[in-house]
Amino acid sequence: MKHLHLSAVLCAWMLLVPASVFAEPRHGLSAFGDLKYVQDFDHFDYVNPDAPKGGRVVTLGTAGIITFDSLNGFILKGDAAQQLGLLFDTLMVRANDEPDAVYGLVAESADLADDRMSVTFTLRPEAQFSDGSPLRAADVAESFRLLKEFGHPRIKITLRDVEGCKAIGDNLVRYTFIGKNVRDLPMTVATLPIFSKAYYDDPKHDFSKTTLEPPLGSGPYKIKDFKQGSFIAYERREDYWAKDLPVNRGRHNFGEIKLLYFRDRTAELEALKAGVLDLREEFTSKHWATEYDLPSVKEGRLIKADLPDETTSGAQGFFLNMRRAKFADPRTRQALGLAFDFEWSNANLFFGLYRRTGSFFENSELRAEGVPSKRELDLLEPLSGDLPAATFAEAIEPPVSNGSGQDRQLLRQANQLLQAAGWKREGTRLINASGEALTIEFLIFSPSFERIISPYVRNLKLLGIDASIRQVEAAQFQERMKNFDFDITTQRFTMSETPGVELTAFFSSQTADVAGSFNMSGIKSTAVDALIEHVMQANTRDDLTVAAKALDRALRAQHMWVPHWYKGAHNVVHWDIFGRPATKPRFARGILDTWWIDKAKAASTKRGP
Numbered sequence: 001m002k003h004l005h006l007s008a009v010l011c012a013w014m015l016l017v018p019a020s021v022f023a024e025p026r027h028g029l030s031a032f033g034d035l036k037y038v039q040d041f042d043h044f045d046y047v048n049p050d051a052p053k054g055g056r057v058v059t060l061g062t063a064g065i066i067t068f069d070s071l072n073g074f075i076l077k078g079d080a081a082q083q084l085g086l087l088f089d090t091l092m093v094r095a096n097d098e099p100d101a102v103y104g105l106v107a108e109s110a111d112l113a114d115d116r117m118s119v120t121f122t123l124r125p126e127a128q129f130s131d132g133s134p135l136r137a138a139d140v141a142e143s144f145r146l147l148k149e150f151g152h153p154r155i156k157i158t159l160r161d162v163e164g165c166k167a168i169g170d171n172l173v174r175y176t177f178i179g180k181n182v183r184d185l186p187m188t189v190a191t192l193p194i195f196s197k198a199y200y201d202d203p204k205h206d207f208s209k210t211t212l213e214p215p216l217g218s219g220p221y222k223i224k225d226f227k228q229g230s231f232i233a234y235e236r237r238e239d240y241w242a243k244d245l246p247v248n249r250g251r252h253n254f255g256e257i258k259l260l261y262f263r264d265r266t267a268e269l270e271a272l273k274a275g276v277l278d279l280r281e282e283f284t285s286k287h288w289a290t291e292y293d294l295p296s297v298k299e300g301r302l303i304k305a306d307l308p309d310e311t312t313s314g315a316q317g318f319f320l321n322m323r324r325a326k327f328a329d330p331r332t333r334q335a336l337g338l339a340f341d342f343e344w345s346n347a348n349l350f351f352g353l354y355r356r357t358g359s360f361f362e363n364s365e366l367r368a369e370g371v372p373s374k375r376e377l378d379l380l381e382p383l384s385g386d387l388p389a390a391t392f393a394e395a396i397e398p399p400v401s402n403g404s405g406q407d408r409q410l411l412r413q414a415n416q417l418l419q420a421a422g423w424k425r426e427g428t429r430l431i432n433a434s435g436e437a438l439t440i441e442f443l444i445f446s447p448s449f450e451r452i453i454s455p456y457v458r459n460l461k462l463l464g465i466d467a468s469i470r471q472v473e474a475a476q477f478q479e480r481m482k483n484f485d486f487d488i489t490t491q492r493f494t495m496s497e498t499p500g501v502e503l504t505a506f507f508s509s510q511t512a513d514v515a516g517s518f519n520m521s522g523i524k525s526t527a528v529d530a531l532i533e534h535v536m537q538a539n540t541r542d543d544l545t546v547a548a549k550a551l552d553r554a555l556r557a558q559h560m561w562v563p564h565w566y567k568g569a570h571n572v573v574h575w576d577i578f579g580r581p582a583t584k585p586r587f588a589r590g591i592l593d594t595w596w597i598d599k600a601k602a603a604s605t606k607r608g609p
Contacts, residue, residue, distance in 0.1 A: 025109040025122065029092065029186050030101040031498045032541055037095065037103060046097050046585040047250025047594050053236065055597025056256040057578075059279045060268060066261055066445065066474040067229040070210035074193065076152050076516045078210035079478050081232045082259055083592070087217030088193035091121050091140065091173075093247045096585035096593075099497035099541075102190050103247050106135060106218075112186055116177070119186040123171040128241050129196050129218045137167035142197035144175070144189070150208040153516045158188055158501045165189070181536040184500035194218060220252040233258040250581070253596035263474065264446040272573060273302075275607030279574035279591065284448055288571050289351035294609070301605050303576055306569045310586045312499075313363035313566040315506075316492035318442070318456075319520040320560055323484060323512070326438055330388065331421040333559035335414035336440075339459040340562050342398065344405040349452060354565035358397045360555050361495055363568050366548035368395040368556070376550040379534055383527035388557040396556040398563050405455060406462065414463055423464075430464035439466040443486040445477035482516045490564070491520055497587055498541075499548060503532045507555060521560040528554055577602040 028035045043049040061082025070078030073085070092102035092110065104110070107121035127135035144165035147155050161179040168174060175189045199216040200207050214223040220243065224235035234257045242248055260277065262268045265284050269291060271277045282288045288304075296302035320327045320336065327333055342356050359367040371394055372380060380391060390396055401407040423430040423438055430438040440460065442453050453469050460467035472480065480486055493506055504511055509524040511517040531551040538544035570589055579598040584590055 025111040027109055028095075028101055028103040029110050029112065029119075029190060030098065031183055031187065031500070032539075034098075035101055035103075036098050037101075041103075041246055043246055043249035044095055044097065044251075044585075046581055046583045046590060048579070048581045048596075049250040051250050051253045051579065051581075051594070051596045052599070053253050053596070054255040055577075055599065055602060056258060057254045057278050057592070057595075057597065058258045058260060059277060059592075060281075061259045061261070065478075066263055067478075068232070068261065069228055069475075070212065071214055071223070071226075072207070072209070072211050074147060074151050074155060075208060075210070076482070077208075079475065081226065083232075083234065083257065085193065085219070086221040086234050086257070087215065087219045087223070088195070089127070089135070089218040089242065090191045090193060091123075092187075092190035094191060096588035096590065099587070100184070100187060102187050105242060105245065105247050106140075106194060107190070110186065110190065116182050116186070118174055118176045119189070120168075120172060120174040121190070123173065124242075125171055126241055127218065129199075129216055130222055130237060130239075131216060133196065133198065134170075135194060135196075135218050136170045137173040138170075139197045140173045140194055141165045141167045142200065143192060143195045146195060146200060146207045147192060153511070153514045154505050154518065157505050157511060157514070157517070160501075160504075161185060162189060181501060181533065183536060183538070184498065188501065220248070221257065224256060229261060231258060231260045251593050253594070254592065255597075257592060265448045273609065275575065278577060278607075279572065281589075282571040282573055285350040285353045286451075288353065292573065296609065301576055301607070303574055305572045305574065307572055307584060307589060309363075309567075309569050311363075311588075312361050312366065312495045312497060313357065313568065314492060314494035315360045315362070315561070316357060316564040316566065317490070317561040318488050318564070319491050320488055320562070321484060321486055321520070321522060322560060323522040324487065326432075326436075326440075327487075329421040330559050331417040332423070332438075335417040335421070335463070336460070337559060337562045338399055338410045338414040338417070339463060340456050341401045341403070341405050341407060341410075341459065342565065343401045343403040345452060345455065346565065347403055348405075349455075350565070354567050356398055357563040357566050358556070359395075359552050361499070361548055361552055362566055364495075364497070365545055366495075366499070366552065368549040368552040370394060372550070372553060373546070375546045376553070379531065379547060379550045380553070383530055383554075386525060386527035387554055390557040391553050395553050396559075406459060411459065411462060418463060425464050428461075428464060429466055437466055438464070439487075440468070441487045442467070442469045443477065443480060443489045444469060444471050445474050447471060449490060481520075484515075484520070484522065488562075489520070492564075493518055498544065500536045503535060503551070507551075508532055521558075523555075523558060523560055525554070525558070528558075575607045576605045577607075 027039050068079050068081040070080050073080035089106050091107040093105045095101045106127045108124050109122045111120040148159050161177055161181055163176045163178045165175050177185050196216045199205055220240045221234040224233040226232040236255050272280045320333050346354055361367050399410050422432055457467040505518045507523055507528055509529050511519040512522045512524045534547040538547050578595050580595045
């Protein structure tokens, strides 16, 4: 009778749910439905499923993050420690050799509605938090509520069109969506961190506040030790419930991951040479070219490795804060771009290691080139009233100088643009009609970038611009960035291989004035907003490519940045103590995720000079 009762309840429930809710449950999800790995796959192709576990790696967190004061990485307040995601499981996990596919972790399957307006996940009954308490649908629903209500603005933006999350019993949870931009939302919600409802129901644990109390998680690691602003160490959980699942085989191999924080790159480099760091990605071309002529490198103890980077290189550059009146005229912004001599910098500062970035989707098939195609024009022409005329010509590319450092022809063009924008020369400076001088401050937190900015400043001064460099300490820099308190600053944003809702955080009008968003330049354009919608609503990869190219053209025509450079590889330097899989994941470094400590190498390799 018990089984009959449950069946009756289930049938009654099904009658209340629209038929469009039901589809074929799958072990994975992707934007356009394609999955590389079959239902019963054993492990990802880019791992060694028999990789040994244990040992410790000492390395760095995300480049540019140089301090922390909180262990809550999901709210705007505070500066969070890096890699806190190691503490938390998600419903599904990304395969890093596919553009956007995710496969079951806490969820054993996903049931995507035919109209894509909802997705229902079936949870594994064995899922549990690190304290042994079960992980249930109610935890998933509460996690969504906390993120939607208190999460960082960047998270809230991505969840804008997620209408709700409802637990249906212990092991079923359904997300529902609204609007037209739902293509990527199933993958978005599938990769949200899952928190313990019981933990945050306790008044002692307020999700909306910063904290230095290690939170309860369910992931492969727990916090072992930390010192605020100095280091954080994660310890691999031997009792991790999901360690043998296909999505985890060959992953999470380090027994301990310790991240150190430094104030500048020179200090990082010296720590690596001394053997304090085991591994470091080198982002300074001068260091890569000149600082590794060392006995340890010649002897093979310290290894320089180029790891191919097939990800969209994205957008690195000097971002101009268009919220400030002095940058309102696009001719002023274009003039600033003409004054930066990349060719001289690449030859004299970068040792020829880089190529010039020109696109917001650099190093990918989404990069716009030449004149718009017929399909791009179909998207652009209805928006022509809100787009610069240059959008419809050859895609804007950065100027190519003569490499002298002061290309007179380019500086002459810049001067003409500044005059056309209303700036007039008065002695050695430019002033506007109100008599205000054109001043520009480059905001930095590390002295390593001064050698790159200083030649640029000299060219700007030749044009009559009062340009200067302002270095501030790390916490102040991060706070000023959150509140867009800068003239020009350097940032790099990497786009996903299937860009979608994250574009709103970078370029949409609704995020231009949201503290903490990635919309550094403060762009507000109804045309750009519409093009972002086209990207998000693309139903095929071909449609996505066309829409992204059209968006790329529109953004580049705004002259909202002075683009930098890229190299299409990760320059990694490490002591010869690691093992790694034969295959690197196409769209990730894979180091913390798939490498391991080779005990024999670690025992025989002397670290240090």
